[in-house]
Amino acid sequence: xxxxxxxxxxxxxxxxxxxxxxxxxxxxxxxxxxxxxxxxxxxxxxxxxxxxxxxxxxxxxxxxxxxxxxxxxxxxxxxxxxxxxxxxxxxxxxxxxxxxxxxxxxxxxxxxxxxxxxxxxxxxxxxxxxxxxxxxxxxxxxxxxxxxxxxxxxxxxxxxxxxxxxxxxxxxxxxxxxxxxxxxxxxxxxxxxxxxxxxxxxxxxxxxxxxxxxxxxxxxxxxxxxxxxxxxxxxxxxxxxxxxxxxxxxxxxxxxxxxxxxxxxxxxxxxxxxxxxxxxxxxxxxxxxxxxxxxxxxxxxxxxxxxxxxxxxxxxxxxxxxxxxxxxxxxxxxxxxxxxxxxxxxxxxxxxxxxxxxxxxxxxxxxxxxxxxxxxxxxxxxxxxxxxxxxxxxxxxxxxxxxxxxxxxxxxxxxxxxxxxxxxxxxxxxxxxxxxxxxxxxxxxxxxxxxxxxxxxxxxxxxxxxxxxxxx
Numbered sequence: 001x002x003x004x005x006x007x008x009x010x011x012x013x014x015x016x017x018x019x020x021x022x023x024x025x026x027x028x029x030x031x032x033x034x035x036x037x038x039x040x041x042x043x044x045x046x047x048x049x050x051x052x053x054x055x056x057x058x059x060x061x062x063x064x065x066x067x068x069x070x071x072x073x074x075x076x077x078x079x080x081x082x083x084x085x086x087x088x089x090x091x092x093x094x095x096x097x098x099x100x101x102x103x104x105x106x107x108x109x110x111x112x113x114x115x116x117x118x119x120x121x122x123x124x125x126x127x128x129x130x131x132x133x134x135x136x137x138x139x140x141x142x143x144x145x146x147x148x149x150x151x152x153x154x155x156x157x158x159x160x161x162x163x164x165x166x167x168x169x170x171x172x173x174x175x176x177x178x179x180x181x182x183x184x185x186x187x188x189x190x191x192x193x194x195x196x197x198x199x200x201x202x203x204x205x206x207x208x209x210x211x212x213x214x215x216x217x218x219x220x221x222x223x224x225x226x227x228x229x230x231x232x233x234x235x236x237x238x239x240x241x242x243x244x245x246x247x248x249x250x251x252x253x254x255x256x257x258x259x260x261x262x263x264x265x266x267x268x269x270x271x272x273x274x275x276x277x278x279x280x281x282x283x284x285x286x287x288x289x290x291x292x293x294x295x296x297x298x299x300x301x302x303x304x305x306x307x308x309x310x311x312x313x314x315x316x317x318x319x320x321x322x323x324x325x326x327x328x329x330x331x332x333x334x335x336x337x338x339x340x341x342x343x344x345x346x347x348x349x350x351x352x353x354x355x356x357x358x359x360x361x362x363x364x365x366x367x368x369x370x371x372x373x374x375x376x377x378x379x380x381x382x383x384x385x386x387x388x389x390x391x392x393x394x395x396x397x398x399x400x401x402x403x404x405x406x407x408x409x410x411x412x413x414x415x416x417x418x419x420x421x422x423x424x425x426x427x428x429x430x431x432x433x434x435x436x437x438x439x440x441x442x443x444x445x446x447x448x449x450x451x452x453x454x455x456x457x458x459x460x461x462x463x464x465x466x467x468x469x470x471x472x
Contacts, residue, residue, distance in 0.1 A: 054078040129339070132361075149344050184216075186201050189206075189265070201271070203270070242287065246291075271440055285316075288323075305376060305409075306447065383457055386457045391412060397468075402416060426438060
């Protein structure tokens with residue numbers, strides 16, 4: 001009884017309906033044991049991954065849900081996919097799982113071949129080099145460092161650093177630690193490490209109480225929907241944001257904090273699934289080139305095929321889309337691609353103990369085989385079209401509840417009328433067997449796997465329709 005009272009008090013503090021936990025006795029039992037172990041405030045529920053399959057996630061009480069959140073958009077081909085299970089049982093792969101190397105100094109013999117087979121086989125246009133990392137945040141953090149190193153080497157004419165630079169860097173002073181900056185966009189999310197957090201502007205909880213840098217923040221276009229009804233207004237909004245970008249680059253140069261790089265997501269995910277047109281990104285790329293800034297496209301959440309192309313920036317139609325492209329999540333390993341000229345000039349400048357994990361490249365190689373063999377990018381395009389059309393229909397049927405359906409591929413979202421309604425819809429949908437994600441102020445986001453088919457779309461839409469019909 002005391003355990004149950006404790007759990008109820010904690011859950012009430014989250015402002016969550018207890019109806020969420022129908023048939024969740026085991027959840028309550030485990031939850032009561034957890035506070036002494038780690039911060040548990042963000043836990044939704046405990047999972048039974050052994051019983052989860054494909055697009056369906058099972059919790060510890062046996063509740064089975066269609067999962068369109070997929071571990072924050074990081075499950076590429078579903079739970080317990082046979083091809084990935086086979087990787088685990090292959091005796092040739094045992095060493096990669098048992099012996100995790102310090103890749104920067106002691107990589108395994110087959111590491112170059114595995115990189116060519118996996119990450120370099122899907123390299124974005126113009127990208128010839130890849131640096132592996134462990135997660136999205138450390139991928140972006142080290143990509144920022146790469147851009148800064150490139151920028152300063154360019155300023156020095158690729159000469160050796162001066163004695164003054166060498167001396168002052170050890171006490172965090174200029175010129176050794178130069179006052180350079182990275183331009184980011186309001187609503188962006190690029191990670192939670194210190195440098196990344198300076199470019200993250202999606203939620204207060206991410207940033208509060210953490211010191212940060214004086215770096216420029218540009219407005220991201222706020223498009224009006226339906227797009228076809230607001231062509232002129234949206235073009236004006238994008239032009240306004242691009243003008244502000246150029247003004248900020250000039251202003252920060254005058255402040256003595258020149259912009260070494262621009263970082264942007266093809267779709268702002270955590271910030272509310274905010275889109276912009278290909279024309280906006282093409283012009284932004286040109287602005288970066290004009291002002292000598294590196295252009296960093298953060299594909300941590302959008303990469304891996306979920307938009308119907310392997311990289312979301314492919315929708316822009318550019319042969320030279322970026323100087324740096326970072327990735328993680330659905331690629332199962334972190335890292336970033338970059339152009340030749342951004343290769344650091346000395347060893348140990350971009351470095352940590354593990355520099356990624358070669359066992360993840362084994363999984364990624366097999367994921368890529370499945371994507372190609374089963375034509376999953378075409379599947380994503382078909383399923384995405386059905387999903388978006390279904391969301392359009394629901395917002396037409398329930399205009400007082402839903403609006404602004406949008407997306408590319410299955411990377412879709414829709415807004416509720418307010419955050420409380422959004423949260424209520426998600427809880428009720430989960431009780432009916434549909435697990436969705438949220439983002440922004442009042443957005444429901446959909447992040448299914450690449451094996452999410454049209455019949456899964458219909459199941460999703462039917463559950464969502466039932467919830468909306470019952471909504472009061």
